Amino acid sequence: MLLSFVQWLQFTGFFTALRGSAYAYPIVLSLHMIGIALFGGMVLMTDLRLLGWAMRKRSMSDVVDQFRVPKRWGLLLTVTCGFLMFGSKAEEYYYNSFFRTKLILLALVLVQELVFYRGVYANPAALDQAVRTPVTAKLAAAVSMLLWISIACCGRGIGYIEPPLDKIHAQLLPRSTYEGETAICFLSNPTP
Amino acid sequence: MLITNPLNSSALVFPTLECFHIVGFALSIGTIAMVDFSLLGIGMRRQSPAQLAKDTWLWTLGGLVIMLFSGLLLFSSDPDMYYLNWPFLIKMVFFVSAVIFHYTVHRKAVASDTPPNGKLVAWVSLALWSGVIFGGVFIGFVYPGLSLG
Numbered sequence: 553m554l555l556s557f558v559q560w561l562q563f564t565g566f567f568t569a570l571r572g573s574a575y576a577y578p579i580v581l582s583l584h585m586i587g588i589a590l591f592g593g594m595v596l597m598t599d600l601r602l603l604g605w606a607m608r609k610r611s612m613s614d615v616v617d618q619f620r621v622p623k624r625w626g627l628l629l630t631v632t633c634g635f636l637m638f639g640s641k642a643e644e645y646y647y648n649s650f651f652r653t654k655l656i657l658l659a660l661v662l663v664q665e666l667v668f669y670r671g672v673y674a675n676p677a678a679l680d681q682a683v684r685t686p687v688t689a690k691l692a693a694a695v696s697m698l699l700w701i702s703i704a705c706c707g708r709g710i711g712y713i714e715p716p717l718d719k720i721h722a723q724l725l726p727r728s729t730y731e732g733e734t735a736i737c738f739l740s741n742p743t744p
Numbered sequence: 745m746l747i748t749n750p751l752n753s754s755a756l757v758f759p760t761l762e763c764f765h766i767v768g769f770a771l772s773i774g775t776i777a778m779v780d781f782s783l784l785g786i787g788m789r790r791q792s793p794a795q796l797a798k799d800t801w802l803w804t805l806g807g808l809v810i811m812l813f814s815g816l817l818l819f820s821s822d823p824d825m826y827y828l829n830w831p832f833l834i835k836m837v838f839f840v841s842a843v844i845f846h847y848t849v850h851r852k853a854v855a856s857d858t859p860p861n862g863k864l865v866a867w868v869s870l871a872l873w874s875g876v877i878f879g880g881v882f883i884g885f886v887y888p889g890l891s892l893g
Binding site: 585592593596607618619705711712 | 759762763766771773774775777781786787788789791799800873874877880881885
C-alpha cells in the first residue's frame with residue numbers, strides 16, 4: 553500500500569515535472585541546506601544553552617523563547633524542501649535504508665518533544681529559577697542534539713545508496729559521462 | 745600517482761567528513777544568520793544584535809574551523825576535479841567574500857548599537873552565505889567541462 557502510494561506520488565504531474573527539470577533538484581536541495589543552517593543552528597544553540605555550554609550570560613527562557621518562532625520557520629523550509637525531493641523520486645526513497653532510518657529518527661524527535669515539552673520547553677522560566685539546571689533539561693538537550701545530528705547524517709547518507717534499478721519505475725536515462733562513469737538522471741514518466 | 749591519499753582508501757571517510765561539514769556550517773552559518781535576523785528585527789527579540797553576537801561569536805568561529813578543515817580534507821580527495829568544477833570555484837569566491845565581510849563590515853555594524861546600514865549588512869551577509877551553500881550543493885551536480893543539464 554505504501555509502495556503504491558509512493559508510486560502514485562512520483563507520477564503526479566507536479567512531481568513528474570519536478571523530476572524532469574535538471575535545475576529543480578539541486579535548487580530545492582540548496583534551500584533544504586539553507587533551512588538546515590537556520591533550523592540546525594538554532595537547535596544546536598538552544599541545546600548547548602540548556603547543557604550550560606553556550607550563551608550562559610543569557611537566561612534559558614530568553615534563549616528558548618527567542619529562537620522558538622524562527623526555529624519553526626526554519627523547520628518548515630527544511631521539511632517542505634525535503635518533501636519536494638522525496639516526492640520527485642518517491643519510489644527510490646522508499647527503498648533507501650538511510651531514508652527509512654531518517655524517518656524513524658524523525659518519529660523519535662516527536663517522542664522526545666512529547667516527553668520533554670511540558671517539563672522543559674513549555675516553561676523555560678522555571679528552569680532559570682532552579683538553583684541547578686534540572687537533569688531533565690540537560691537530558692532533553694542531549695537527546696535532541698544526538699537525534700538531529702543523526703538525522704542530518706542519514707540525510708547525507710541517502711545519496712550514497714544506489715537505487716535498485718530493477719524495481720524503480722521512474723525512467724532512468726544515461727545523461728553525461730565523465731571518465732567512463734555514467735551519471736543517471738530521472739526524467740519523464742514511462743507507463744509503469 | 746606516487747602518494748595515495750589515505751582519505752581515498754575507505755568509502756566511509758568522505759561521507760563522514762561531509763557530516764562534520766554539515767554540522768560545522770549549521771553552527772557557523774546558523775549563528776551568523778541569527779545575528780542577521782536580529783539586525784533585520786525578525787525574531788530574536790530578547791537581545792540586541794551586539795549582545796547576540798557576543799554570545800555566539802566563539803561558536804561561529806568553532807563552526808567555521810570545523811567547516812574549513814573538513815572542507816579542505818574533502819577537497820584533497822580529488823583536487824583536480826574541484827579545480828575544474830565551476831560551482832566549486834564560485835563557492836570559493838562567495839566563501840572568501842563572506843568571511844572577509846563577516847570579520848570587517850559585519851562585525852563593525854553589529855558592534856555599534858545603532859548601525860546605519862544594519863539591514864543592508866544583514867541582507868548582504870545572508871546572500872553571501874546562501875551563495876556558499878548553493879555553490880556547495882551544485883558541486884555534486886556538475887561534471888568538469890560539462891554544463892548542467
